Amino acid sequence: MPVPRTHPRYASLKTRERLVQAHRQGIAALEGLIAHGRGEAWDYLLGEETSAPALVAEKAAAAFLVTAERPVISVNGNVAALAADHVARLAAVVPARVEVNLFHRTEARVRQLVRVLRKAGATDVLGPRPNARIPGLESKRALCHKEGIYRADVVLVPLEDGDRAEALARMAKLVISVDLNPLSRTSQAASVPVVDELTRALPNIGRFVRDLKADPDEATRVVREYDKARNLAALYAFIRWRLANLVRVTKGPERRGRAKS
């Protein structure tokens, strides 16, 4: 049964369908579906729009990508399912390498993701035949590429797992996360936590990349002045304001429990 376009939650339901479809195609993991649900709840709280603090973080993310020497965009199943085209475009404009990194890694799924990314227009995709390890991670979760994530100075990790974000931060990389939960270990570990929905965040970062490439002084200024703690504080304040607002909106006519007569 198709979701009607008039449904108040059309965009959210279409995204959900897309992810379910991606799971059936072997792109998204079952755990990825649960993680997506967590994101949906946070996005609902955020109003399903880019907040002002998120936009500030997105500009900072762009500034760090533009001034990086070896920027890499890490891609997992949910990212490939929801935003392969956005990743390909951002990688081209920075330019940055793309590396497939799966928490629930199988080589078949890695190859499947590489295909999806190439089809979306990404030209420089690492993933199969990894030749390095991220220190402090277990087994297949540590696998990566020397010429990709391992030697990157700036890594964009959308929808990343907390353990891995922390491991990358310990490698003294500048980690840019995209995660709707501002309290997650990923957001806490990242140098630049972008608290926004993936398909809003990546094009926003891409636009800032274009602007900042034309204005290197501004890029340097943003890199110097970005303040993670202040940015997160603004975001928390925004969420608390939203929550107060949501409660007012949803409190309609009161419906009491009926007593049995």
Added chain:
Amino acid sequence: MPVPRTHPRYASLKTRERLVQAHRQGIAALEGLIAHGRGEAWDYLLGEETSAPALVAEKAAAAFLVTAERPVISVNGNVAALAADHVARLAAVVPARVEVNLFHRTEARVRQLVRVLRKAGATDVLGPRPNARIPGLESKRALCHKEGIYRADVVLVPLEDGDRAEALARMAKLVISVDLNPLSRTSQAASVPVVDELTRALPNIGRFVRDLKADPDEATRVVREYDKARNLAALYAFIRWRLANLVRVTKGPERRGRAKS
């Protein structure tokens, strides 16, 4: 790789594993996994404990179940996966009928759920061969049993879809929801929204059922005095307090974005 018992999020991760497993067995739907993720995010906000307002709602739920003439517990894939034993116990103590109701209904999955519930000890389980329809719902989503949900005066609908909760409320049933999102259409449509995690909520309701069966005057008093709007207001206040608190806890030593040197 098993989750170590010492992991700070052990219970949450085990539940997640259980649901993934249940999907592989054909019990939980893919959409159910995403819905579970939304619940996880809310439960994190709630502190993964039964709040005082939730306990008040659980006592009210018990009072309405105890004083009902034809109480029914509705069970979907996630409920069967996570709490078949709790459902069986609560159904026995009320006593209430149990009816399998699937949003993504297939007859094979209905039979599978009936098996799971019977194995957990439920004796009176409806589901296959439905003979009535809930007005206002489309196609297979409307199917139900005359001697179950259709004629019930009080329906407990854990983890219910918004459309269906609203349709049941329009039938002038007293709807008790168990849903971690206090702002969801299900929580808004329910007469008694229980905003708590399923495997905490059902045993709590069961304990109150036992108490109130021994004290019918108290049951009558609770039914008379329960105030949904006041209960939700208390819950919203609790979440806002939690959010303020969480922010303080997670704000550790400040980590700034590194400037390139």
